[in-house]
Amino acid sequence: MLASKLYAPTLREVPSDADVVSQQLMLRAGFMRKVANGLYSFLPLGWRSIKKIEAIIREEMDRSGAQEVMMPILQPADIWKESGRWNAYGAEMMRINDRHDVEYCLGPTHEEMITTLVKNEINSYRQLPVNLYQIQSKFRDERRPRYGLMRSREFIMKDGYSFDIDDAAADVSYKTMYDAYSRIFTRCGLTFRPVEADSGAIGGSNTHEFMAIAEAGEADIIHCSACDYAANIEIGKPGIMKQVEEDLKELEVVDTPQASTIEAVAEMLNLPLEKTIKAVVYAIEDKVILAMVRGDHDVNEVAVQHAVNGSVEPEMATPEQLEKVGLTAGFISPVGLKQTDDFAIVVDESVMETYNVCGGANKADAHYININPKRDFNTEDIIVAPIRLITKDDVCPECHSPLEYSKGIEVGQVFKLGTKYSESLQATYLDQNGRPNAMVMGCYGIGVSRTLAAAIEQYHDENGIIWPRAIAPFEVVIVPINAKDEALMSTSTTIYDTLLNDKVDVLLDDRKDRAGVKFKDADLIGYPLRITVSKNTLESNEVEIRIRKTGEAINCPIGEVSGKVQELLSQL
Amino acid sequence: MLASKLYAPTLREVPSDADVVSQQLMLRAGFMRKVANGLYSFLPLGWRSIKKIEAIIREEMDRSGAQEVMMPILQPADIWKESGRWNAYGAEMMRINDRHDVEYCLGPTHEEMITTLVKNEINSYRQLPVNLYQIQSKFRDERRPRYGLMRSREFIMKDGYSFDIDDAAADVSYKTMYDAYSRIFTRCGLTFRPVEADSGAIGGSNTHEFMAIAEAGEADIIHCSACDYAANIEIGKPGIMKQVEEDLKELEVVDTPQASTIEAVAEMLNLPLEKTIKAVVYAIEDKVILAMVRGDHDVNEVAVQHAVNGSVEPEMATPEQLEKVGLTAGFISPVGLKQTDDFAIVVDESVMETYNVCGGANKADAHYININPKRDFNTEDIIVAPIRLITKDDVCPECHSPLEYSKGIEVGQVFKLGTKYSESLQATYLDQNGRPNAMVMGCYGIGVSRTLAAAIEQYHDENGIIWPRAIAPFEVVIVPINAKDEALMSTSTTIYDTLLNDKVDVLLDDRKDRAGVKFKDADLIGYPLRITVSKNTLESNEVEIRIRKTGEAINCPIGEVSGKVQELLSQL
Structure with a gap:
């Protein structure tokens, strides 16, 4: 793609109502724009990154045996009344009446709908397990939308649901999803930690949150300095702190x-x-x-x-x-x-x-x-x-080593739901003896737009975003320092064509702006690699490749650019 | 993919409330399920086909220079009041209040929002043209939802919008989109016709509808038997029919x-x-x-x-x-x-x-x-x-040849909007002389889910769907006639692996059902090619390849299956 054609308006000023770094940078770098409180439009750069995250999710979900479906956003109130959540959900659920005054909500999640879908189709243990997912806009009318994409009112979510014959089988599905989520966030380049969590209003018996570790996170996490133990402090089990015994004085x-x-x-x-x-x-x-x-x-x-x-x-x-x-x-x-x-x-x-x-x-x-x-x-x-919050002064409940504390952004959650929904919505199957049983369910969410924000919270500096390669809007930007110079443009175009041909996701910054403006934009937008084409290096038939993450710059012969780029990218 | 793992529940009975063939077949073949009046869930097979249509749309839109964005579904009422459409849109627009009683609608289309987005970013003629699109669920509360995906209340639409400096430039954008649409529907395998249409409530000066020709269509089209002339009969210009002159008798x-x-x-x-x-x-x-x-x-x-x-x-x-x-x-x-x-x-x-x-x-x-x-x-x-509807008895207004009449399903529409929205929402740019001008807009829609339905209306027989290759959920199904027979399964698996390796989109029907059941399902679901692995042909080291469209069956040596499959697919 050519930068002169790219719709990516950057801003000089930090928008005054942007309260976290990811939001500021996405607005400044032209990734998104605010429409209203808690509502954002993705511009082409932001949408490219979202689509890369979605593609990774699809690959790993499909690889784990899940199948993609698409349910409506509009959900009939009936099924929510049947499960008992129509009233329980409160003001966060957006409700709407159609022209015939039939009640609907805008799906904040789809347990009721998927259970209703599956119960009409699955009758026998032979048809289980089933694991279905979708990637879709979800709606939650937050009391106080904030932190840009991290707590918005309309957001992109991957939600998935598994159905099994019994607890043991459901545990297998849970583990499969836990592993898929680990692969997904690893591939997205996030620093994350699965932590034990509270199952809250959704119901269920076992759950992990996948936390991207970041100062801007709203979640408090405690984790062991030695073993794998990690928990949301809401669920972290504090030990009993004993005091030195004293003589009992008089009240x-x-x-x-x-x-x-x-x-x-x-x-x-x-x-x-x-x-x-x-x-x-x-x-x-x-x-x-x-x-x-x-x-x-x-x-x-x-x-x-x-x-x-x-x-x-x-x-x-x-x-x-x-x-x-x-x-x-x-x-x-x-x-x-x-x-x-x-x-x-x-x-x-x-x-x-x-x-x-x-x-x-x-x-x-x-x-x-x-x-x-x-x-x-x-x-x-x-x-x-044990009703106190666990603290850093506690020891690990599993191995008694010292604990550490972090802030986290919840980017995913896996839930073992049990039979809460299959019982209230009568999703049963006949077992080998012909007896009806409630299906044992799990549900699995990923905040797609939130994952994007979390990556930026983790990877940025004072000049802008530093994208993990897998979810960067473009992997490489080529900057001829003077787009009016034919020799520079000709070399740039040759490199551009070679990289495109080698399946590198590359942008050619052919804008007639000053080099300083283009360098600033490249840093702000955060392409993993920048290739600078200038007279200086061209004399020795070289270009400069600069790594955004480290600031390191390497001169590279023009004929070897593609190989070098692919080598550097594979290390990012 | 293995059919034993595929979530594709087929139905024997035609659902009683399905009123067109595409709806009946999509329900029977396990492509979708009804959730409520005018609301459907896509199951894995249906969603695979939708994603293939979306991929074709993205490729052709990107190739034509358009860029993908994503705007919220929730739209503030303010911008619709500014354009004057908040009241004009009537009961078809779904409206919702948030917890603070601020009014929103669920986007039926996005002219207001895109114009508001662009007007804050584009100031100069140098930044034009811009062409942005998205693929998203849209909402229209039809008085009478019907015909399955053809007139549903929540549906998937590609909507795109162009911004130009003047009429001549807007005409270029219009033509570019017209050509992209022609390529999209050609690649989807549809029999279609672009027809002149009425610009209706959306406003604008020039518009074509892309009509998939089908009996189930709601639109009446007149087209020339000789030249390219085609029009919605609403806009077809009837000639003046003269009668033989007579003496004027007394009233x-x-x-x-x-x-x-x-x-x-x-x-x-x-x-x-x-x-x-x-x-x-x-x-x-x-x-x-x-x-x-x-x-x-x-x-x-x-x-x-x-x-x-x-x-x-x-x-x-x-x-x-x-x-x-x-x-x-x-x-x-x-x-x-x-x-x-x-x-x-x-x-x-x-x-x-x-x-x-x-x-x-x-x-x-x-x-x-x-x-x-x-x-x-x-x-x-x-x-x-000229206020009468044109009829088959008229002649072509362009070349005076006889006219023909068809029914059509509107799968796409290109509109030259002019300055209706840029004027009401003040989307102006400064021209070369520094003077403000309203941007000249175009808007371009494709009914993605409707395209799927239209393809089925065009391509089916009494046994089921006959998919055009490009949008089939799988291109090929391999049917071992007895999945318990190890020799048959082993050959089937070999062919399956070879085809997967050669990037053929293939399903292996490893279910332990009778061959007849599997053949019926293959016909119903409508895979373009079926490879039958049976003892009969295996004796001569061959399998049978059957073309769904023609019913033709060819015996093919096992070693040559992949080449033959690719050759046959390229002809479909």
Whole structure:
């Protein structure tokens, strides 16, 4: 392709509302444009990269035995009502009525639809397993769309679904997809990590998120410095932190005027945070839940939900809810409190191992000191559970080595769904004995547009994007430093034709702009290799090949350019 | 691919609500499934064919200099209000509000969005021309979805848009797309015809529809038996049919009780239809329009709209509207009528060339005989225009040869839009003199899913589909007549590997079903070539290659299969 024909308007200025690097660079480099809040158009460069990601996904999905289909974006409300998710999905699901006032949604995911499709066609164990996928625009009406493609409202997703005869077979499908995903993200050039994750609202029993490691990520990951253990901190299992045993001092109330945070109390009383305990009050529907962790720990809301068998994620309790169960915000501890049908107390395991700690006195402007949970909490009124978030100070739950912490962008997720949807939508098959069984399902998603953004978050510098070769819009750009010079253009064109002929994805920057402008654009757009054709090197019948990633520049005889380019590309 | 792994459930029964052959066959052969009224899921076979059509489109669009982009499906209402189409589009446009009650539509087409995109980036004549396209699901809430993929509510469309400096340049873009479309449909194997068409609601000055010729088509096409002339009958220019001149007889009223159709009158008075004139009364908004054609002709509503410079398509007048302007339904002619601001009379040119004809007497149960329009119509009160539909009895407007009539499925359309959208959305560029000009636009659509349906309408027999090679889901199926026979399977696998290696798109039917079942499925699904591996031919080291299209079967030595297959495919 010729740059003079390419529709790739670059911007000098960083758009003011672009809040992450990938978004800024995609706008500046002419990869995409914003249409409205959370809605983007891909321009030719961005779309070329997306298509390369899609091609890699298709190859690896097909290779693993999955088959591509295409279901409608418009989904009848009926099937969502049958599965129970029409109401559960909330405001994030975009809903629309047709001219006859029949209700539909714009698919945020397709479990209901694929289950409905398959249940009418598959009757026998002989027809299983089946694994079907599609690559399609999905819709989620985010409360706060942000971070460009990472949290947009319309986004490209690969969603796949497997159907098996039983758990063991479903585990095989799960593993096949796990492996395919590993190959896909490896081929895309991402630095990623599969991490254990929470199965959340989608239901299911086993799940891994594929996390692209990047500062801009919204997910918190803990991983082992020695073994393969990695988990979303929501699911990371913290150990029990024991404190050095002390003599139990007498419980005492002290005045702590206005000190309604544990940090303020600790400062006021000159205590280290680990010698305090912290209360956070949640509500799940009408039930109020008091969660207690050590002052230096944080509450894991997912663990709180599990501890009380909550059907939905906990939300922070309102002042009205606190008042209803008699709690004094900022000054709460389990001492003297009783659980009821409307009120549960969940205490983290490590809290139970503290001695002589400080916590709320359950009245305004006062705290207890010398709380000893094993002595002072009524065990019949509390649930003891691991409800704190795992931290870097914990050790690996598998091999006890030190842990490390990263931020991650969730680019893929594999789920073992079990029979949640096949039961609610009656997707059964007859087994070898002619008895009906619910199919065991898995579902597998890849954020295609998000993968593009994640790659940029990982690979950029102050001058622009540094594309992994496999998903670069072009692998090579040829820059004649003066497009009006016939000798330079003639050499450039010869190299261009040779590379095209050798199946290299190459752009010839034939624009009549100054060399500086073209170099800046090449760095900004981030082609893996730049071939500079200038009078200097042409004298010795050479051109310069520059590697975007390392900045290294090599002079190469014109006749050997194609071989050298292919050699360099294979190393990128 | 192995048939035992392929998700392609075939049906024995023709689904009762499938109203055209393509829909029936796609359902029976396992290419797609119905989700809801006008909504379909593509199964793997159908999706393979769609992807082949898309690949052909991409190749030809890219070759013609167009560049692929991807705009959101969700479109802000604002830009449609700016262009004036938010209201004009009516119930066919699907509208949706987001969680903040901001209005959007699901894109039925993207003129507004692409114009908005381009206008912010292109400032100078130096940046033009630009031609951008996308392949995407589109949404139109049809009043009556029908004919499967031919009139569905969510469908796959290639939509493209060109921007030029002036009319002459836009004509070049138009011609480039016209040629690309011709290549695309030729490569897809369709029998098609580009026909002149009406530009309709989208606006614009020049347009061709690409019609796949098929009985199931909804469009009426007239084309010349000798030259290239072809037109949608809505736009076909009828000549003036002259009648043999007669002495003008005296106007006379005759009783025609209950004869309120021209056919009834002709029968009652024993007149040939061409000796009668027929009234059809329309309304465009509040204006009533009396259209008169010969009794043996039909009214062209598009021509009526043009004749009165109507802004929208005419609708049939209501009884109230007729009464308001004093017309007596069933007994109307222009004789004695006067035009007003609310009432226009449009008379077809051929009506003016009739003698002593019969028409309504403008009172109930009575007709005039011996109307002579040139004598009896007040020329100041009528508009004379070519408002009849062209018929097979006309001659070619270009070369005067006989015309032929076909039904067509509109699979593509090229439009010269002019400046309708660039003016309403202010998409201007600065010309060489620094003066702002509106860009001259074109838009170009291909119904991708409809192309698939059209191919099946054209190529099928009582046993199933007969795919053109380029868009068949697989080019070749290998059928070992007994999959449990190791010798047959071994030969089949060898041939399969050889063909795969030679880049032939081949399916191996390794299912353990009876040969008859596999043959029936092969015919139904419509693979262009079937290789039968049986003991009979294996004795002489041969297999049978059968051509689906002709039914011809050839025995071929096993070592020569790949060469023969490629030779046969190249002829299909």
